Amino acid sequence: MNKPADITPAFGSCPLPITDHKEVVLPHGSGGKLSQQLIQKMILPSFKNELLQPLHDGAIFSIGNTRLAFSTDSFVVSPLFFPGGDIGDLAINGTVNDLAMCGAKPLYLSAAFIIEEGLPMDDLWRVIQSMRRAADRAGVALVTGDTKVVDRGKGDKLFINTSGIGLVHDGVNIQPTRATPGDKVIVSGHIAVHGIAIMSVREGLEFETEIASDTAPLNGLTEAILAVCPDIHVLRDPTRGGVTSALSEIAEAAHVGIRLEESRIPISEEVKGACEILGLDPLYVANEGKLIAIVPADSTEAVLAAMRAHPLGKDAAIIGEVVTDHPRFVTMKTRVGGTRVVDMLSGEQLPRIC
Numbered sequence: 001m002n003k004p005a006d007i008t009p010a011f012g013s014c015p016l017p018i019t020d021h022k023e024v025v026l027p028h029g030s031g032g033k034l035s036q037q038l039i040q041k042m043i044l045p046s047f048k049n050e051l052l053q054p055l056h057d058g059a060i061f062s063i064g065n066t067r068l069a070f071s072t073d074s075f076v077v078s079p080l081f082f083p084g085g086d087i088g089d090l091a092i093n094g095t096v097n098d099l100a101m102c103g104a105k106p107l108y109l110s111a112a113f114i115i116e117e118g119l120p121m122d123d124l125w126r127v128i129q130s131m132r133r134a135a136d137r138a139g140v141a142l143v144t145g146d147t148k149v150v151d152r153g154k155g156d157k158l159f160i161n162t163s164g165i166g167l168v169h170d171g172v173n174i175q176p177t178r179a180t181p182g183d184k185v186i187v188s189g190h191i192a193v194h195g196i197a198i199m200s201v202r203e204g205l206e207f208e209t210e211i212a213s214d215t216a217p218l219n220g221l222t223e224a225i226l227a228v229c230p231d232i233h234v235l236r237d238p239t240r241g242g243v244t245s246a247l248s249e250i251a252e253a254a255h256v257g258i259r260l261e262e263s264r265i266p267i268s269e270e271v272k273g274a275c276e277i278l279g280l281d282p283l284y285v286a287n288e289g290k291l292i293a294i295v296p297a298d299s300t301e302a303v304l305a306a307m308r309a310h311p312l313g314k315d316a317a318i319i320g321e322v323v324t325d326h327p328r329f330v331t332m333k334t335r336v337g338g339t340r341v342v343d344m345l346s347g348e349q350l351p352r353i354c
Contacts, residue, residue: 026351032241032284032344036249054175055253057101057236060168067168070103071095074161078352080123083197084212087160088130090288090354092238093217094239095164097139100219101235101291103174103226104166106138111145111162116155127158140164171230178233179254183322184300186293188221188307189214189315190266191243195285195350196274205277207270214289221312225293228302234294239354241344242284246292247330248344260320260342261333283342286353294322 027034044052051059058071064296075091092109099106111131115124135142194221197213199205219239225232234254239247243265251258289312295303300318307313320332330342 057098069102071098072163085215089134090125091160092134095162096217099166099235100222101171103166106166109164115157117152176253181324184321188313192282192285194288216289224306228306229299244283257323257326258330
């Protein structure tokens with residue numbers, strides 16, 4: 001494909017501006033450009049090592065002949081309870097999914113609670129029971145943890161950190177750097193559902209059909225994928241920053257271009273309508289029960305069939321491909337036939353989303 005004329009300026013020699021901040025701002029936690037700057041300018045230089053360097057969903061390492069994946073995540077979602085889920089199952093599913101994106105079978109989790117004084121005990125019990133059910137569903141055990149209580153007004157009800165460890169399958173090598181020209185990009189279902197479920201509560205929006213979060217453990221779906229294609233190149237769950245930010249990170253890591261087809265991206269009519277009302281682009285809205293698979297071309301149909309046979313992948317679709325053109329950028333062919341750059345999120349569309 002020749003470089004589209006209308007996006008050429010984006011690939012010129014003019015560098016993107018780097019904004020320096022004297023204080024942390026909400027977009028530093030968005031999963032977009034400011035998050036990346038925080039990681040690249042402060043965290044990586046301070047802790048740089050071969051396990052951290054790939055910036056995968058988790059660290060993959062060996063102990064003897066056993067390959068393990070280790071991941072951690074923190075959850076600060078507001079409100080605590082939302083259509084389709086709550087902070088409890090979100091915390092379990094989030095870490096289970098990060099391990100699954102490494103090609104690992106999740107085994108054990110930890111949980112740390114930071115509780116604000118005054119949180120109703122019934123709410124805490126409801127969250128804990130939700131976590132128990134989510135762990136049972138994912139087939140993992142919560143084996144250690146911590147609890148802290150902060151003064152009233154010094155927190156926001158409840159924050160949860162979960163960490164997890166899992167066993168990486170033999171022969172599996174899932175890394176963002178493995179995206180290769182010719183690979184197909186598959187998404188497991190309708191995007192932007194979780195973020196819009198949260199916003200519908202915050203904004204008091206009502207729809208003919210309730211939009212419920214898609215939070216779910218994806219380890220069963222990844223097992224189905226790996227059963228038919230152990231050589232999956234990349235897996236990613238597009239949480240903060242949505243599909244666009246996830247794909248932008250992959251394109252940057254692998255030094256490849258990614259070209260999307262807008263007409264192929266599955267978005268429900270309810271989510272489209274909500275995004276129009278709220279002025280949001282669904283490509284940047286968080287997901288909590290969807291994954292992106294970057295698959296060798298000759299395995300695409302087998303992977304797609306395996307995903308569609310699983311309840312969490314029944315609406316899976318091929319939405320694009322990895323290309324040699326415009327390396328490190330994601331572009332999209334629009335419904336009207338034009339091409340535009342789909343850049344990483346630069347601000348904060350939806351704060352406190354997970």
